[in-house]
Amino acid sequence: MRQMKTNQSGTIVSVNVTGELGRRIRDMGLTQGTPVTVQGRAPLRDPVALRVRGFTLSLRNSEADYIDVEVE
Amino acid sequence: MGKQLEQISIALGGNPNSGKTTLFNSLTGARQHVGNYPGVTVEKKEGFASQNGTNVHIVDLPGTYSLTAYSQDEVVARDFLTESKNEAVVNIVDASNLERNLYLTVQLLELGVPVCLALNMVDVAESRGITIDDKKLSNLMEIPVIPTIARTGKGKEELLNKAIEMAGDAKPSRNFSISYGDDLDEALNEMETIILKSNFLIGSYPARWVGIKYLEKDELVIEKGDKINKAVSSDLIKIVESVSKHLKNTLNTYPEALISDYRYGYISSILKQGVVKRSHEENRLELSDKIDKVVTNRFLGPLIMAAIIYGLYQFVFTYSEAPVVWFENFFGWLNGLASDNMSDGLLKSLVVSGIIDGVGGVLGFVPLIMFMFFGISILEDSGYLARVAFMLDKVFAAFGLHGNSVMAFIVSGGIAGGCAVPGVMASRTLKSPREKLATLLTVPFMNCGAKLPVMALLVGAFFGKNEALMMLLITVIAWGGALLVAKLLRMTVISGPPTPFVMELPPYRLPTMRGLLTHTWERTWQYIKKAGTVILGISIILWAMMTFPGLPESDLAVFENQRNEVMEAASAEAVQELEAAADNDEAELSEAAAAVQDQLFQIDGREAEKALRHSVAGSIGTALEPVSKAAGFDWRTNIALVGGFAAKEVVVSTLGTAYSMGEVDPEETGSLGEALQKSPGWNPLVALSLILFTIFYAPCFVTVVAIAREAGSWKWAGFSMVFNTALAFGVAATVYQIGSATGFLIG
Numbered sequence: 001m002r003q004m005k006t007n008q009s010g011t012i013v014s015v016n017v018t019g020e021l022g023r024r025i026r027d028m029g030l031t032q033g034t035p036v037t038v039q040g041r042a043p044l045r046d047p048v049a050l051r052v053r054g055f056t057l058s059l060r061n062s063e064a065d066y067i068d069v070e071v072e
Numbered sequence: 073m074g075k076q077l078e079q080i081s082i083a084l085g086g087n088p089n090s091g092k093t094t095l096f097n098s099l100t101g102a103r104q105h106v107g108n109y110p111g112v113t114v115e116k117k118e119g120f121a122s123q124n125g126t127n128v129h130i131v132d133l134p135g136t137y138s139l140t141a142y143s144q145d146e147v148v149a150r151d152f153l154t155e156s157k158n159e160a161v162v163n164i165v166d167a168s169n170l171e172r173n174l175y176l177t178v179q180l181l182e183l184g185v186p187v188c189l190a191l192n193m194v195d196v197a198e199s200r201g202i203t204i205d206d207k208k209l210s211n212l213m214e215i216p217v218i219p220t221i222a223r224t225g226k227g228k229e230e231l232l233n234k235a236i237e238m239a240g241d242a243k244p245s246r247n248f249s250i251s252y253g254d255d256l257d258e259a260l261n262e263m264e265t266i267i268l269k270s271n272f273l274i275g276s277y278p279a280r281w282v283g284i285k286y287l288e289k290d291e292l293v294i295e296k297g298d299k300i301n302k303a304v305s306s307d308l309i310k311i312v313e314s315v316s317k318h319l320k321n322t323l324n325t326y327p328e329a330l331i332s333d334y335r336y337g338y339i340s341s342i343l344k345q346g347v348v349k350r351s352h353e354e355n356r357l358e359l360s361d362k363i364d365k366v367v368t369n370r371f372l373g374p375l376i377m378a379a380i381i382y383g384l385y386q387f388v389f390t391y392s393e394a395p396v397v398w399f400e401n402f403f404g405w406l407n408g409l410a411s412d413n414m415s416d417g418l419l420k421s422l423v424v425s426g427i428i429d430g431v432g433g434v435l436g437f438v439p440l441i442m443f444m445f446f447g448i449s450i451l452e453d454s455g456y457l458a459r460v461a462f463m464l465d466k467v468f469a470a471f472g473l474h475g476n477s478v479m480a481f482i483v484s485g486g487i488a489g490g491c492a493v494p495g496v497m498a499s500r501t502l503k504s505p506r507e508k509l510a511t512l513l514t515v516p517f518m519n520c521g522a523k524l525p526v527m528a529l530l531v532g533a534f535f536g537k538n539e540a541l542m543m544l545l546i547t548v549i550a551w552g553g554a555l556l557v558a559k560l561l562r563m564t565v566i567s568g569p570p571t572p573f574v575m576e577l578p579p580y581r582l583p584t585m586r587g588l589l590t591h592t593w594e595r596t597w598q599y600i601k602k603a604g605t606v607i608l609g610i611s612i613i614l615w616a617m618m619t620f621p622g623l624p625e626s627d628l629a630v631f632e633n634q635r636n637e638v639m640e641a642a643s644a645e646a647v648q649e650l651e652a653a654a655d656n657d658e659a660e661l662s663e664a665a666a667a668v669q670d671q672l673f674q675i676d677g678r679e680a681e682k683a684l685r686h687s688v689a690g691s692i693g694t695a696l697e698p699v700s701k702a703a704g705f706d707w708r709t710n711i712a713l714v715g716g717f718a719a720k721e722v723v724v725s726t727l728g729t730a731y732s733m734g735e736v737d738p739e740e741t742g743s744l745g746e747a748l749q750k751s752p753g754w755n756p757l758v759a760l761s762l763i764l765f766t767i768f769y770a771p772c773f774v775t776v777v778a779i780a781r782e783a784g785s786w787k788w789a790g791f792s793m794v795f796n797t798a799l800a801f802g803v804a805a806t807v808y809q810i811g812s813a814t815g816f817l818i819g
Contacts, residue, residue: 014324022326022329023288023332024142026328026329029175031332031336033333042466043370043371043373043463049368054168054171054172055169055578055579058573059572063574
């Protein structure tokens with residue numbers, strides 16, 4: 001996911017992390033097969049803001065690294 | 073319809089930003105009370121509403137997205153739901169963001185509690201082209217659904233009626249369950265059989281829920297299970313391990329991942345059956361997103377943020393000035409009243425310096441705290457605070473903190489002149505425990521308004537040529553020190569992985585005045601009630617330390633003799649003139665009378681100095697001199713620093729007393745500065761050492777009390793006193809020793 005550019009969309013293939021971080025990511029709706037769009041990045045390029053299930057979610061690049069996305 | 077009850081209890085749960093607090097305020101009005109859940113710092117808000125003769129007790133649960141064991145908020149919420157008897161749980165969901173909001177609903181249903189949905193913000197949803205068929209949603213999920221608009225109070229009557237109706241229904245809540253796919257369902261059935269057979273944990277939880285928690289590796293539930301029946305618990309863990317292995321091999325996934333997938337799958341399948349109709353594409357850019365394009369823009373974003381943070385700072389510290397002065401004047405007046413009407417002695421000193429100054433000290437912070445919470449509530453309720461965290465997280469995360477830490481730092485004096493007491497309280501916006509603790513422990517390093525007179529005195533007296541540069545340097549040292557210490561703490565005593573940032577950027581909303589005022593008042597009242605009493609107690613103890621044991625009779629007689637000698641030596645006219653002037657402060661004195669008065673002041677000053685040295689604080693200062701010499705501090709500085717524990721500006725007034733100059737007004741330090749310059753024990757290096765010490769040493773006790781309250785334990789408050797003082801001494805002594813050895817700044 002880190003490589004995605006602003007306004008680029010894709011579908012989540014897998015979330016490869018368990019424990020608290022994995023739970024938070026999935027609880028917020030980033031589950032397998034969910035479409036996401038990169039809405040923007042913070043001025044220092046980290047964290048990233050995503051559009052998912054109709055709302056905006058931000059997460060650190062280091063957290064996004066666990067999420068594999070197939071881009072359109 | 074069941075029977076109508078006189079009193080029922082309901083719990084209010086929902087996601088953050090779903091309008092939960094607004095609904096709670098609307099339901100309960102002013103009839104609410106804020107406390108804490110036992111043993112944790114999580115706030116517990118309760119209130120009452122009456123509807124058709126039924127008294128409804130409402131508990132506002134912490135806003136959460138889920139019910140895991142990973143955060144205090146979530147644990148508190150689920151414990152409350154399972155341990156307390158609630159006739160109904162009102163689950164408020166944001167209609168414009170239904171999919172994710174229902175994720176919590178599914179977990180509530182699995183917990184087996186009677187849920188009633190408050191479908192909130194239907195107006196916002198409509199304005200975005202989203203219409204929700206609430207009847208269909210109700211039929212499909214088999215729970216009551218009431219559309220509401222919490223801001224206007226629309227739907228709250230129906231909601232209360234429904235809750236009361238549910239409470240009256242004797243019918244037990246149904247067994248809700250969703251499928252988690254063949255593999256997990258099979259494992260769950262197997263676990264359910266074991267759980268039911270051995271009566272395992274089902275006093276408090278549904279059997280299937282326990283199974284799901286074991287699959288999710290919920291530490292708290294497993295720990296509880298181990299305690300109750302180790303054998304059954306191990307059997308369950310074995311089933312989990314076997315199905316985990318199977319999932320890893322076949323689908324390359326984990327049970328907890330599948331569980332979330334299926335929960336969202338269940339929600340999507342319901343919403344797709346005609347519950348949600350959209351006139352626009354789902355991820356269409358709303359007004360809020362357009363604002364974000366500007367406000368979090370790479371170049372404009374930081375500028376706007378700087379302006380807003382500076383504005384907040386100005387708002388807190390400029391607008392609170394007038395009320396602070398009213399408080400000061402009021403307590404000054406009270407002080408005068410007591411001084412004039414009480415005879416000299418210990419009781420007067422206790423009332424004036426101990427109690428009135430103490431209460432004044434407690435209440436003096438109130439305007440600051442009110443303005444700070446009001447300002448931060450605006451940022452928080454509007455949604456901007458989340459953007460601040462978003463933009464600054466990169467910087468703060470590098471030091472083991474969180475983007476939201478910035479507010480606490482700024483308010484504490486990140487812009488010189490703040491105050492660590494509201495600053496420490498500002499850390500309440502931080503939800504991540506380790507980051508919050510690191511923030512709490514480092515914000516006292518900032519240059520609060522009370523440290524400024526100390527800095528101004530020392531810089532003015534010893535670095536007069538480079539005043540501006542020195543003040544800038546002090547700010548930089550405070551920030552640098554705070555961030556480095558935060559990093560150090562996060563690597564040692566508060567070590568642990570960063571709390572996931574994963575944060576919603578909620579749509580911008582106009583805050584409601586009622587919400588802002590309620591929030592501000594609650595927080596301020598808590599400060600007065602909880603912290604106030606402790607602060608008053610400590611201020612009396614500090615007063616006693618600076619006063620007792622008092623000078624022995626023989627010494628008092630010596631000073632009295634000196635005074636008498638001066639009066640006898642003076643001319644009769646001068647004595648008369650002074651006596652006449654005693655009742656009139658404005659009186660102009662002749663040269664002779666002024667000279668006599670001056671001599672008397674000097675004697676008073678020497679007496680006060682001697683009494684201070686003789687006091688408990690003085691004894692401590694003197695006893696510490698051999699150690700403090702390493703940093704260049706003599707007993708006078710030591711006493712002043714002990715006094716600084718009451719409030720940092722006391723360092724200045726105590727130094728004044730210690731240099732026989734009487735009480736020095738922290739605003740007028742010129743003459744004290746000159747005295748220090750002339751004093752043989754002082755040079756710029758000593759001043760620099762004291763500046764560094766003042767930045768880092770123990771926070772004033774009001775801050776310490778605030779830290780204890782926010783951290784939820786006195787342990788961390790104690791840590792901040794001991795650790796900060798040790799750190800300060802280490803830094804000051806190192807600089808002083810290197811300076812002494814190299815001759816730097818000794819001129």
